[in-house]
Amino acid sequence: PAFVVTWDGSGRPGVILTQSDIRQVQLAKGAIRAGIEVLLAKTGLKTSDLQTVLLAGAFGHYIDASSAIRIGLLPQLDPGRVRAVGNAALAGARMILLDGRYRAKASGLARSIRYIELASEPMFEQAFPDAMEC
Numbered sequence: 001p002a003f004v005v006t007w008d009g010s011g012r013p014g015v016i017l018t019q020s021d022i023r024q025v026q027l028a029k030g031a032i033r034a035g036i037e038v039l040l041a042k043t044g045l046k047t048s049d050l051q052t053v054l055l056a057g058a059f060g061h062y063i064d065a066s067s068a069i070r071i072g073l074l075p076q077l078d079p080g081r082v083r084a085v086g087n088a089a090l091a092g093a094r095m096i097l098l099d100g101r102y103r104a105k106a107s108g109l110a111r112s113i114r115y116i117e118l119a120s121e122p123m124f125e126q127a128f129p130d131a132m133e134c
Contacts, residue, residue, distance in 0.1 A: 001019065002018045004016055027132065029073045029131065030128050030129070031128065033074070033131035036074070038116070042116055048077075050077060051081065055082060056088035057087060057089075061086060063084075065082035068082070
């Protein structure tokens, strides 16, 4: 069983959506949202404290911010505060390779980052099922 999203030119289904597809979206949404909730809690921030949410890569390029908020992938915030930044890893690598000032800045940022392993975080285990439901 599947839901036909589009039809090809000959009347056959072009793009279909299955129950498995929906489950994969639920799992991905739950993991991303739970990660956001854990990181906010660990830093003592609230959604209202976020000035801008950056979405990188193809994911960020193709996702509609309003839809991501509506399905609960992102917390309730003004969609105008969500910005796609494209291939941020490539852009960052290019910047630090070509300009010593960016290398120094990246080095300083790397020393100040606090790493949080979400997979072993009890708060993540609690937030994940809730995030799949919202």
